[in-house]
Structure formats: C-alpha cells, structure tokens
Amino acid sequence: MNVFDCHLHSDMSPDSREDMENYIKLAVENGDKYFLTTEHANIIDDKENPYRHMIDIEIIKAKTDRMRQKYADKIEVLFGIEIGWNKAVHDFEIEFSHRYPFDMIILALHGRPAGDTVDQRFDDYLAQCCVAAATFGNYDTFAHVDYVLRYIGHTDLSKHRERLTQLFQILISQDKALEINTKQAPDPQAMERIDYILSLYTQLGGKKLTIGSDAHSVPVYKNAFDEVIELIKKYGINQVYVYKQRKAIAISI
Ligand SMILES: [Zn+2]
Ligand SMILES: [Zn+2]
Incomplete structure (x- = not known):
C-alpha cells in the first residue's frame, strides 16, 4: 500500500487556498x-x-x-482534523474531539512560547507539548515537535534531550503515534532534527509513527517523503500508521 500524506490543509483552513479536490485528484493518480x-x-x-x-x-x-461519495470508486476519503491545543479551552476541545466522527485526530501546538533565546523558547514550547500530550487523551498522533523552530531558528535538539524524552515517553506510554513532519525537509537542518527525533524516539522504544507534509498547497503534497522514509528505515522501522475510524492501520514502507 502506498504511504499517503497524513497531514494536509486545504482552503477550509484559514492559511491555505488549495481546493481539497486538487489533492484528491493527485492522490488518485x-x-x-x-x-x-x-x-x-x-x-x-x-x-x-x-x-x-x-x-x-x-x-x-x-x-x-x-468528496467521499464522488470518489467512492477510486479512493477512500477519510475525515481528519488537526486540533491546536489551547489550555484556555482544553475542556471544550476535548468535547469537540468527541463530537464529530473523525477518522484521525492530530494534536498540535502553535502558540508563541516565552523566553529570550531560541533554546529558552523551544524549552517552553516542549514543556507545553508535554502538558498537552499528557492531558488531552483523545488524539491519535502528536504533530511537528520542532514546529516552533520553523519560526525562531534552528537549534541542536540534543540540548533538549530531557524534555523530548519526557514527551516521547508520554506518547509511548499512552500508545499515541509520533508524527514525522516533512514540511522543511530535505533542508539539512530539518533532516538533522528528524534524525535526532527518530534516534531518541526509537532508543526509548517508540515504534508508532505517522508521516505528513503539512502541505498547504498541491506542489508540496508528500514533500520529501522519499528522503524521510529512507531515514526512518535506518532506525529499523518498516511501517508507518494511518488512522481510520480512530483505529491504527500499518502501512509498509
Ligand atoms: Zn500544525
Ligand atoms: Zn498542519
């Protein structure tokens, strides 16, 4: 089975102008x-x-x-969502997550972390990720753990080993997947971060990955999947997961 892209945005997200159907045509192709x-x-x-x-x-x-009806004989269209965790509306978000028949729920953090340096801000971001991952409960995969570095700049993830260990241990103990986000790949710094994430996660016993480009337009659909899948395989992982009706389905890579 082909690996499909588990993190995509269309014009129904405020920051994308792509019609969902354009991706579907490509996925069918x-x-x-x-x-x-x-x-x-x-x-x-x-x-x-x-x-x-x-x-x-x-x-x-x-x-x-x-779209599910229109393409029923060509592809199975699932219902996914990326919930941006916000402490102020935590209870409401949990209720929301149960209210709709989602196939797959991504939990993510997009807030502005506090601190003066890249490392202080990244540490603050990861601390919030740990709270979200530990308390949210109703999700399948945790998105882009290095998200904030897209905007504040690169750092060596080994300096954040302790927080990342805490986060990965929460995911592993709750049987949640970790998302490998390919948005900035194959940029060397992004690949270095993915490499570190995979190394630490697998050392801790993590096996459950999802993979997503976080594309907001068709040209970056499945961005750098070949390079990133090669890297994932180096850590002895031969499958990634997708979710249908909230159940994990393994796809060989
Ligand atoms: Zn996100
Ligand atoms: Zn996203």
Whole structure:
C-alpha cells in the first residue's frame, strides 16, 4: 500500500487556498488507497462567540462527505482534523474531539512560547507539548515537535534531550503515534532534527509513527517523503500508521 500524506490543509483552513479536490485528484493518480485533510481546528478563547469554529467544521464535514461519495470508486476519503491545543479551552476541545466522527485526530501546538533565546523558547514550547500530550487523551498522533523552530531558528535538539524524552515517553506510554513532519525537509537542518527525533524516539522504544507534509498547497503534497522514509528505515522501522475510524492501520514502507 502506498504511504499517503497524513497531514494536509486545504482552503477550509484559514492559511491555505488549495481546493481539497486538487489533492484528491493527485492522490488518485498516485494510486493511494486513502486520502484525508487535517484542517486546523484552532479553537479560540473568545467569550463572545466560543462556538464560531463549529461553522467551519460543518463545512469541512460536508465537503469531506461530498468528496467521499464522488470518489467512492477510486479512493477512500477519510475525515481528519488537526486540533491546536489551547489550555484556555482544553475542556471544550476535548468535547469537540468527541463530537464529530473523525477518522484521525492530530494534536498540535502553535502558540508563541516565552523566553529570550531560541533554546529558552523551544524549552517552553516542549514543556507545553508535554502538558498537552499528557492531558488531552483523545488524539491519535502528536504533530511537528520542532514546529516552533520553523519560526525562531534552528537549534541542536540534543540540548533538549530531557524534555523530548519526557514527551516521547508520554506518547509511548499512552500508545499515541509520533508524527514525522516533512514540511522543511530535505533542508539539512530539518533532516538533522528528524534524525535526532527518530534516534531518541526509537532508543526509548517508540515504534508508532505517522508521516505528513503539512502541505498547504498541491506542489508540496508528500514533500520529501522519499528522503524521510529512507531515514526512518535506518532506525529499523518498516511501517508507518494511518488512522481510520480512530483505529491504527500499518502501512509498509
Ligand atoms: Zn500544525
Ligand atoms: Zn498542519
């Protein structure tokens, strides 16, 4: 079975202008068995209108259902979501995660971490990731652990071994997957970070990975998958996971 892209955004996310159907056409061409987008569900701490995201999710669900029917004989369209964890609306996010028939839930953090240096800010980011991963419960995979470095600059992940160990141990003990995010690959610094993440995660006994490009447009769909899959295999991992009806399905790589 082809590895399909488990982290994608279409124009139903506020930061993408790509029609979901354009990805589906490509996935069908590639002969993929499954397809999903994981639109942003960044629930806002807005006292005036805390439910405003519900309008968006209804649109996403309706479009997913429509695409599922239209392409039923070519590809299986699944219903994914990327929940951006926000401490202020934690309970509401959990309720939201149970309310819709998601096939796959990605948990992610997009906040602005505190600190003066790259390392202080990254440490703060990872500390928040640990709280989210430990307390959220209803998710399948934890996204882009080095996300914040996209914006604040590269650092040597070995300096953050302790926090990363804590995070990976939470995921492993709760049987959650770790996402390998290929957005910045094959840039050498991004590959170095992925290499460190894989090395530490597998040393700790981690085996369950998902892989996603975090693409917001078709040209970067499955970005650098070949290079990153080669790297994953070096650590003795021969399968990645996808989720259907919240159940893990292994795909050989
Ligand atoms: Zn994200
Ligand atoms: Zn994303």
